[in-house]
Amino acid sequence: MELRVAGIVKESVVDGPGFRYVIFAQGCNHHCKGCHNPDTHALDGGYVVDTDSIIEDIKQNRYIDGVTFSGGEPFLQADTFVHIAEKLKETGTNIICYTGYTFEELIEEKDENRMKLLALVDMLVDGPYIEELKDLSLTYRGSRNQRLIDVKSSMKEKTVVLEKLYRDAV
């Protein structure tokens, strides 16, 4: 399958715990004021890569602790990310996903592909970036409204459960 990306970073220490392979999706519909990556907004920007080559590249990388989907808005290409996530889960890779939607919005929407993607993600960083709530001290996030969500527990308990490690920092 083909994925439209803004870029790929093979060793990141700021997009989740440990060293992470980060796929920045191209295309975003939130247009947050003060966005850190405005170049990723255009739906026809960036470049197209083959998902198999990404998956292969991730498997080649000896040192990463997990993979992060960022953007752009990954949920605009939910079906393709589901494909990648399913392959990665075969080897138990930890997956983090950033989104400008809130967890509740995604649940209520009941879009089949988006629900599937959500189910494959270990931690979700949700909500739009709100410049007025910008805070440099936050872990893996830009503004105070954004949350680090333990997706598995949240699905089970049918309410948002914050990631245990970072609960204090919220």
Added chain:
Amino acid sequence: MFTKIRKRDGRVVDFTKEKITSAIFKAARQVGGEDYETAENLTERVISYLFKHIKDEIPDVETVQDAVEKVLIETGHAKTAKTYILYRSKRTRIRETKSELMDVVKDILVETSRDNANVGNSPSAKMLQIASAASKHYYLNNVIPEEMSRAHIVGDIHIHDLDYYGKTLNCLQIDLTKLLKDGFNTGYGFIRPPKRIGSAAAQAAIILQSNQNDMFGGQSFPHFDKSMGEVIRNQCPDTTDDEIFQAMEGLVYNLNTMHSRAGAQVPFSSINLGTDTTPEGRKICEAMLKAFGKGLGKGESPIFPNLVFRLKEGINMNEGEPNYDLFQLAINVASRRMNPTFSFMDASFNKRFGDEVAYMGCRSRVIANRHGAEKSATRGNIAPVTINLPKLALKTKDIDVFFMELNNILDLCSRQLVHRFNVIAALKVKDLPFLMGQKLYMGSESLKDLDEIREAIKNGTLAIGFIGLAEALIVLTGKHHGEDEESWKLGYQIIEGIKKAADNYAEQYDLNFVAYATPAEGTSGRFIEKDRKEFGIVKGVTDKAYYTNSYHIPVGYQISAFEKIEKEAPFHKLCAAGHISYVELPSSPKSNLQAFEKIIKHMAKCDIGYAGINFPIDECRSCGVSGIIDNDCVSCGSEDIRRIRRITGYLSTIDRFNDAKQAELADRVKHAF
């Protein structure tokens, strides 16, 4: 006939022909002439020649000297003429360098020169720089053999800290345990051993300061936790944790405020710790890390001391080991403050010394010893010299010729270091009243005030360093060692050659010669500027403002952090006099300590000896917010931002970087995002 002569400064004075006679006679004697009368006759010929040519005008000195040369040659006194001409050109050179010196002084009075990132701009700093310029001038022209000073001036090699060439030696790992047990004297009276931890910390600062004044390089405590822990155990076992913290905080404050180097510089201080497992030693380590983590009065990151956290299997590397909690604390502090750095006691070349190996913040390492105990305390580097590898490559362009020329330069370096050693070795104990007078150096214990220090300093190291392996490889193969396996192999061979040469010199001179990955703060810009003038702009080599440090992968090259470590690690064991590797992160990894620990463990696995993890620290001077601040403070809007980066091992603020290092900083790519 003329009776006056015009001197170089324009003054007109009485003409005395005896001066000409005396100059000719001196030149003649140099080549075996003994006849004063001939000199007198020649003088008459000079005068009549001048009279014929300038009539009644007043001649100037140069005209008279030209006439002397002409007469000597025409009358067949070729050898005397040659000596006279050589003497004259030497005098000219001395006059010219004197005027260069005055130009340098003029520049310094405009703005303090930026060779060293931690010298301030104060009047004392300017005074220090001027004295330094004059000293350099003196040593280059009067003390150092011409072949060596030439090699320095043209940029084949760099003789470090020239201003201190014959005054003192480089650095020391100080035996703090002994000084705190026996007391010491700074020249104004005896300081009693401390009875409280607060006084011990104050004395530690005084010791660093006092000894800094006797040396030109770094000052370090090799086993700070053990030394201070012993004070608690023996003198004040009831000390509370709070008192220990206060004492450590006081020391950090002191080391960032005492401008003891001629009023211009705080001592280059380093503190090694991390492996003492006694309750007292652990408390010292914890308090020092916490005090450093807390920062200065407004929470600013301390620049000094450079903390070096020792890592050792069975002690602090893994969960369940007695000091693993301190390792975790060290990571936590380092992720916010870029300090501590980390030293690896299990590296193949460190392991046989247990946990004895200590590092100086600049990266120097002194342990093996031909003349005495193989320990860190009471020893240091005597002096380093650095080879300009890119120039050698640009000159030779051919691998075989390169190795031949490298041998010649190595030979020159060894002789230069021996020369310096002999100059310093002839100093008396009283010339270095604290360092030698208070017996801080190994082997100085039995020396008297008027004894030479030779027997002591032969326990130190003579370091043969190099710069720009990457650029040299680009010239020789088209690629540097980060991007090509064959180039890496050649690079390894080159540095191995330097190591083997150092081993041979050690045998030949019976002195501790060691290969060194030079920090080279001022050198990186000085060399490349000269080479650009000589060889033009060569892509990937002279097309920037600095040469890449030692064996480092170029800072602008995109490479995985893990791969960078793998490629640089093997060079650590070759450069036993000092080595360091860095990983550059885009921002503070404070919320991702597991990534931090993972890099450190990878370093240990790859046989790294000493390393630091770098990231930008930007701090608002108004409100104290810390993070990546692009322009104005995100919190209060202030433009007064303090920007801290690591340079050649030590931390500094950007405004103190020299031009070459500022350019390097701008090129540094992050190895992880």
